Amino acid sequence: MLFHVRMDVAIPHDLDPGRRAELIATEKARAVELQRAGTWVHLWRVVGQYSNISVFDVDSADQLHQILWSLPLFPFMTVTVTALTTHPSSLSEVDG
Structure with a gap:
């Protein structure tokens, strides 16, 4: 299923700068892990925002729910x- x-x-x-850096680093590592596993298939930054x-x-x-809750930055999202x-009009659908 795609989402x-x-x-x-x-x-x-006001979050401790060390804790902030740790969260960002572990978030990046988790995102890379999920991309390499083929679960997180696309990731784009929203220009000018701390969003993707x-x-x-x-x-x-349920699996997506588990993944999202496993993200270190989830409490702040x-x-x-x-x-x-x-x-039905998708070329990939027409081509079979």
Whole structure:
């Protein structure tokens, strides 16, 4: 199942700088791990914001839920999830 996920991050400004750096580093490592596993298939930055647009390929909504909750920055995120399906006019659908 494919899901479009927007993540808007708002780390508190008064968070200890060392803790902030640690969270960002572990978040990056987790994102790389999920991309290498083929689960996090697209990751784009939203220009001018601490946000991203991503596409996840998972077996279920429950699996996506588990993944999102495993992200180190999740407590500081506003997340919007949209389930995706193929479009009948998509060239990939026409080509079979």
